[in-house]
Amino acid sequence: MPFAPRPALRRRLLPLLAGGVLCLVAIGAGLAMLKPARPAPGVVVAAPTAQGPSAASTGSAARAVAAPEALRAEVPLLDAQQWAQLQQSLAGHPQADAEAARIIELLAYQRSVQQFRAERLAGAGASDPTLVALARRIDEGLDARIANGEVSGPEAQRLKAALLEVLEPDASRRAEALAAWRQAQLTAHPPQTDPRDTQLLQAQQVVVARWRREAPAGAAPDALVAQLEELRQRIYASPSTNQGKTP
Amino acid sequence: MIDRPVSSLLRRLLAALALLLLAPWAHAAWFIWETVELPLSSGAACGNGTPYRFFVNRTPLNNHLAITFEGGGACWDQDACEGVGAYSATNPDGIPADYMSLPNSAAGGLVTPFSARVDPFEGVRTQDWTLVYMPYCTGDVHTGNLVHVYNDKRPDQPRVQYHRGQANVKAAADWMRQHLGRPGNMLLTGFSAGGVGSTANYAILRDKLAPKGRATLMADSGPMMNAPRGNTKEQSPSQPLHELIRASWGLDLPGGMIPTLMAKLPGLDFNNMGSLNGALARHYPKDRFGYLLFQQDGIFSGFSYLDFFPDIANETDPEKQKQMLNVLWRQDIAAWLPSLDAEPNISYHVPFFRDFNESHCLTIVDFSGTGIQEKGIVSAGTFVNNGLDRKPPMRNVEQDQVSDLTQPLSIALEILAIVLDIFG
Numbered sequence: 001m002p003f004a005p006r007p008a009l010r011r012r013l014l015p016l017l018a019g020g021v022l023c024l025v026a027i028g029a030g031l032a033m034l035k036p037a038r039p040a041p042g043v044v045v046a047a048p049t050a051q052g053p054s055a056a057s058t059g060s061a062a063r064a065v066a067a068p069e070a071l072r073a074e075v076p077l078l079d080a081q082q083w084a085q086l087q088q089s090l091a092g093h094p095q096a097d098a099e100a101a102r103i104i105e106l107l108a109y110q111r112s113v114q115q116f117r118a119e120r121l122a123g124a125g126a127s128d129p130t131l132v133a134l135a136r137r138i139d140e141g142l143d144a145r146i147a148n149g150e151v152s153g154p155e156a157q158r159l160k161a162a163l164l165e166v167l168e169p170d171a172s173r174r175a176e177a178l179a180a181w182r183q184a185q186l187t188a189h190p191p192q193t194d195p196r197d198t199q200l201l202q203a204q205q206v207v208v209a210r211w212r213r214e215a216p217a218g219a220a221p222d223a224l225v226a227q228l229e230e231l232r233q234r235i236y237a238s239p240s241t242n243q244g245k246t247p
Numbered sequence: 248m249i250d251r252p253v254s255s256l257l258r259r260l261l262a263a264l265a266l267l268l269l270a271p272w273a274h275a276a277w278f279i280w281e282t283v284e285l286p287l288s289s290g291a292a293c294g295n296g297t298p299y300r301f302f303v304n305r306t307p308l309n310n311h312l313a314i315t316f317e318g319g320g321a322c323w324d325q326d327a328c329e330g331v332g333a334y335s336a337t338n339p340d341g342i343p344a345d346y347m348s349l350p351n352s353a354a355g356g357l358v359t360p361f362s363a364r365v366d367p368f369e370g371v372r373t374q375d376w377t378l379v380y381m382p383y384c385t386g387d388v389h390t391g392n393l394v395h396v397y398n399d400k401r402p403d404q405p406r407v408q409y410h411r412g413q414a415n416v417k418a419a420a421d422w423m424r425q426h427l428g429r430p431g432n433m434l435l436t437g438f439s440a441g442g443v444g445s446t447a448n449y450a451i452l453r454d455k456l457a458p459k460g461r462a463t464l465m466a467d468s469g470p471m472m473n474a475p476r477g478n479t480k481e482q483s484p485s486q487p488l489h490e491l492i493r494a495s496w497g498l499d500l501p502g503g504m505i506p507t508l509m510a511k512l513p514g515l516d517f518n519n520m521g522s523l524n525g526a527l528a529r530h531y532p533k534d535r536f537g538y539l540l541f542q543q544d545g546i547f548s549g550f551s552y553l554d555f556f557p558d559i560a561n562e563t564d565p566e567k568q569k570q571m572l573n574v575l576w577r578q579d580i581a582a583w584l585p586s587l588d589a590e591p592n593i594s595y596h597v598p599f600f601r602d603f604n605e606s607h608c609l610t611i612v613d614f615s616g617t618g619i620q621e622k623g624i625v626s627a628g629t630f631v632n633n634g635l636d637r638k639p640p641m642r643n644v645e646q647d648q649v650s651d652l653t654q655p656l657s658i659a660l661e662i663l664a665i666v667l668d669i670f671g
Contacts, residue, residue: 089277099277110364113366117370146348148279149279149348153350153351154352155362158363158368161662174662175662186349191343191349194344197297197341208396208405225394233288
């Protein structure tokens with residue numbers, strides 16, 4: 001038995017095995033929350049899960065155990081390898097379960113949008129009740145995606161435009177609705193300002209004015225560039241009070 | 248007693264392996280747009296001197312990478328660098344850390360399916376890859392290497408313009424290599440100025456990131472036309488533009504784009520920036536290079552010729568002016584395409600017209616109206632997939648000069664056109 005684990009090693013493997021089982025439970029739970037909105041041949045459907053906390057995040061073991069394999073096959077949101085990759089990528093994450101749940105919800109949302117696109121390409125009209133229901137669900141989940149930083153502003157705008165095409169039949173009201181949404185987004189997210197930027201611009205003017213006063217005509221601007229660079233380094237050496245995430 | 252050292256060694260090996268595998272992904276946030284601010288010590292800067300920031304949206308599910316270069320004008324005078332005028336450079340005030348959350352960012356919010364995860368209009372396979380978005384704030388089509396003081400408009404308040412596009416790309420490439428590792432497949436794309444930027448910086452990113460799989464370029468509406476030095480502008484209408492930007496943006500200076508590319512690409516002709524297309528194709532024979540543009544592009548042609556052909560600039564009839572620009576544009580295209588034909592790994596897609604954004608850019612918003620029906624090509628999506636799939640190169644030039652004028656476009660383009668009209 002050259003490959004049989006030794007007792008000590010076996011003891012160490014037990015937690016790993018238990019972790020693996022938990023992973024399977026979690027994937028089952030994650031997949032269990034994905035209900036097909038309108039199953040169609042060749043079209044994988046997954047409902048957005050903004051309605052409530054997911055099984056994965058609440059650890060609903062009963063629901064996880066009940067997750068049928070058929071659903072997993074029918075809704076290959078993640079295959080086994082991808083799930084393993086996701087789990088590995090979250091190893092050591094302080095909120096791994098919540099993060100996994102968020103990602104699965106996003107992937108489900110992505111699938112819903114893919115289905116929306118497929119339905120439109122297949123010729124579903126704006127009055128199609130299934131399409132309307134799908135559009136409404138996607139619309140309801142959009143704010144959460146924006147808040148999570150999962151979709152960009154322009155991406156959200158395109159999505160909103162597509163949804164309004166279905167949800168607002170009147171062309172002029174549709175344009176007004178998109179404009180209003182856009183304005184609301186701009187109001188809700190005023191551009192971040194960094195006070196160091198203003199400081200830099202003002203200081204640059206001073207440096208350039210001095211250089212133009214003092215440098216001989218036709219002088220190479222190397223000295224000016226060096227001064228400007230020193231200025232940038234100095235001003236941005238102090239931390240901003242208003243910075244985005246920098247991984 | 249024997250178990251301990253063996254298991255300890257095993258544990259250490261496993262830990263080391265895990266660290267090795269996970270190192271590029273440590274502390275990664277998946278499927279979220281993250282801001283990366285490049286260190287000033289790298290030379291990176293936006294046009295006004297503020298820090299350059301780009302954006303990353305990672306996936307743990309594959310190791311492929313799609314990099315999009317933003318477009319938005321260019322500048323070689325004070326007004327344009329400060330964002331004044333129809334053709335002025337975008338983001339003159341720099342890139343805020345929350346840029347990606349703003350609906351009016353990225354060319355007024357038009358963006359492209361290549362930088363989207365959830366897209367209701369276009370499904371592009373790279374939407375499942377790790378996405379990198381390179382904003383544009385330097386006015387130099389991501390290529391510059393010079394700090395220029397422009398005072399032609401307001402001498403008392405000069406504009407200090409950091410044409411640092413190339414430093415931004417180099418520093419971003421370093422960051423990507425360090426934090427994302429070597430990608431599997433890699434796509435470089437960009438629209439308008441980003442189309443030029445993706446082409447000009449292809450070799451820098453390609454060499455730094457060293458993708459293990461397929462590397463592909465899809466450059467939209469930013470052609471590097473053939474314009475040999477020594478030719479007159481009547482022979483090569485883009486020649487004056489190329490000459491001006493070489494000087495204004497420091498492309499020929501030590502460390503500038505031309506010397507950098509000359510060192511990498513033996514086939515590059517110092518006296519013809521348009522030779523970059525062929526030089527890239529020959530240097531990376533297994534890569535695929537795709538170029539897209541409209542025959543009626545009214546914006547890139549404006550950039551290319553208005554400042555250099557006074558008779559066109561002085562034309563008061565807008566329609567006639569457009570026609571005059573288009574004559575030169577088509578002359579440049581006619582000289583350009585045969586040079587691309589010589590390379591077996593170059594494709595191009597040149598439809599006639601799209602009634603949106605003056606037929607400038609095929610990949611913004613969606614691909615509707617970018618097909619070539621006479622060839623059975625529904626949209627530019629077919630062309631993109633052809634390149635990613637390594638199918639025989641496509642050389643698509645639409646002959647029909649009528650049907651596109653009345654072709655229906657997607658409702659998205661129509662709605663967004665209305666909204667942009669409202670918001671200016």
